[in-house]
Every structure is written in C-alpha cells, then in structure tokens.
Amino acid sequence: MASTRLTLAPLLLIAAVLLSTKTTAQPAAPAPGPAGPINISQILEKGGQFNTFIHLLNITQVGSQVNIQVNSSTEGMTMFAPTDNAFQNLKPGTLNKLTADEQVKLILYHISPKYYSMDDLLSVSNPVRTQASGRDNGVYGLNFTGQPNQINISTGYVETRISNTLRQQPPLAVYVVDMVLLPGEMFGEHKLSPIAPAPKSPSSGVSDDSNSTKKAAAPSDKSGSGEKKFGLGFGLGLVVLCMKFLF
Structure with a gap:
C-alpha cells in the first residue's frame, strides 16, 4: 500500500504542473475596441427630456x-441643451415667427465650437463665441x-443657469439649461423700454413759435x-351834431 502511494505521488505532481502550465498559457481576453463615433441625438435621447431640441437639431440639420x-x-464642442x-x-x-435661417442660428447659438469643462466656464473670458x-x-x-x-448663463436677453450635466468628457460637453437661450441680437428689441417722444427739431420749433405768434397777434389786430x-x-x-346846431 505504501509503495502504491509512492508511485502515484510523482504522477499527481506531473499532472498538477501540466494543469498550471495550461492555465497560464491561455490567451488573455481581447481588449475592448475603440468607442464608436459620438452621436449627439443618442446622448440627448438618453436624457429623456429633450424631444423638442432633438427635433430642431434634425430639421435644421445642425x-x-x-x-x-x-x-x-x-477643439471639441460644448452644447447647452434646453429641456422640453x-x-x-x-x-x-416664438419659434413660428422665426425664418428658417433664424431657426438655424438659434440652434447654433446653443453650441460653442470648443470644449469647456465646468471649471473652464468659471474662468473663461466673456463673451464666449458660439456656432452662430x-x-x-x-x-x-x-x-x-x-x-x-x-x-x-446670460445672453443679453435671458439669464439662466446650468442645471445638470449630460456629458463632460472631451471632445464633447453637454449641459442642461432650463431656458431656451434667446440671443439678444435676435430678440433684444422686445425688452427695450417704450421710446420717449422725439424732441422737436429746431425747424419745427421755429414754425410752431411763428404760428403761435401769429395766433396771439390775431386778437390784437x-x-x-x-x-x-x-x-x-x-x-x-360829432360832425353831424355840430351841423344840426349850425343849421
């Protein structure tokens, strides 16, 4: 019985070595392939509250x-996505009053042709250029x-804030805003205070004065x-009275 154990021991040792060698020799798992191209619509769809913005991105081809x-x-890009x-x-x-070109410019206004992290936006030099x-x-x-x-964020017409982040990884940052960024260049005239009456020109003042003078002079005439x-x-x-006395 003892001799049998001695005979099996070397065989078990050889088997263990072979198993360990086989395990080590197995090929490593393949590395994950490169990520696919960025698709802005897919990023917004995952957010679940950007249907109108996605629609405008599609019809304007932006x-x-x-x-x-x-x-x-x-350089990357930064997008500010308004919610539904x-x-x-x-x-x-508001949107229906815009021409096709103005709708394109409005959507482009929500995109900057450079990647900005949140920290970058705090130290950036204003104003920041947009695609518009x-x-x-x-x-x-x-x-x-x-x-x-x-x-x-201020457009010169509206002011809002970044409420959430959908993506903050180069080359694309997508931030959520709770207001549509209406550019002051396009909508600014609507917030102007009522225009005060224009001062009368010197020529009109002279004519008015002359007319008033004529009117004032009329009663005296x-x-x-x-x-x-x-x-x-x-x-x-008196002449008639004197003639009566004389005759």
Whole structure:
C-alpha cells in the first residue's frame, strides 16, 4: 500500500504542473475596441427630456453638422441643451415667427465650437463665441458667471443657469439649461423700454413759435381794427351834431 502511494505521488505532481502550465498559457481576453463615433441625438435621447431640441437639431440639420465636427475637431464642442419644459415656457408663436435661417442660428447659438469643462466656464473670458457667432467676437456670444456649484448663463436677453450635466468628457460637453437661450441680437428689441417722444427739431420749433405768434397777434389786430371803427363812428357823430346846431 505504501509503495502504491509512492508511485502515484510523482504522477499527481506531473499532472498538477501540466494543469498550471495550461492555465497560464491561455490567451488573455481581447481588449475592448475603440468607442464608436459620438452621436449627439443618442446622448440627448438618453436624457429623456429633450424631444423638442432633438427635433430642431434634425430639421435644421445642425445635429448632423455637430456629429461630423465633434468627431473630427481637435477643439471639441460644448452644447447647452434646453429641456422640453424650456421650450414650452416660451411665449406662444416664438419659434413660428422665426425664418428658417433664424431657426438655424438659434440652434447654433446653443453650441460653442470648443470644449469647456465646468471649471473652464468659471474662468473663461466673456463673451464666449458660439456656432452662430460672426467674424466679430462678441456677436451671438454667451456670458458666464457664478461659482463651482452654480454657473449662470446670460445672453443679453435671458439669464439662466446650468442645471445638470449630460456629458463632460472631451471632445464633447453637454449641459442642461432650463431656458431656451434667446440671443439678444435676435430678440433684444422686445425688452427695450417704450421710446420717449422725439424732441422737436429746431425747424419745427421755429414754425410752431411763428404760428403761435401769429395766433396771439390775431386778437390784437382785431381789437385794433375795432378801436379804429369806434373812433371813426364817434367822429362822424360829432360832425353831424355840430351841423344840426349850425343849421
């Protein structure tokens, strides 16, 4: 019995070595492949409250442009996505009054052609250019103020804050806003105070003064003519009276 155990021991040792070698030699699991291209509509759909914004991105074709640019740009992009409630809170007819070009510009105004983290927005130089900006810096720009827990956005017409973050990973940041960012360049005239009456021009003032002078002088002319008529009548009366005494 003892000899049998001695004979099996080397065999068991050899089997254990073979098993360990086989386990070690197994190929490692394949590394995960590169992530697919960024699709802004898919990111917004996961948020679940951006149906109107997605619709506008599609009909204006801005969504396709964003997907192309963000997947090829070295600067990245930053998007400020208004919720469905934000669009519902607009005055009735606000979007319908816009031309097709103005709708495109409005959507482009919600996108900056550069990636900004939340910390970046606190230290950025205002105004921040958007996709709607022209050649001159500051046209259709956004202004950011606040502190780490609250970042405010001002368009020159409306002011709101970033309420949530959908994505904050280069090359794309997507922040949630509770108001549609209406650019002051497009809507600013509606918030102006009533225009005060324009001052009268010098020429009109002169004519008014001359007219008033003429009107004021008119009564004096009438009184003068009355006095002349009264004096003439009184003189004739005296002449007639004297002739009666003489004859």
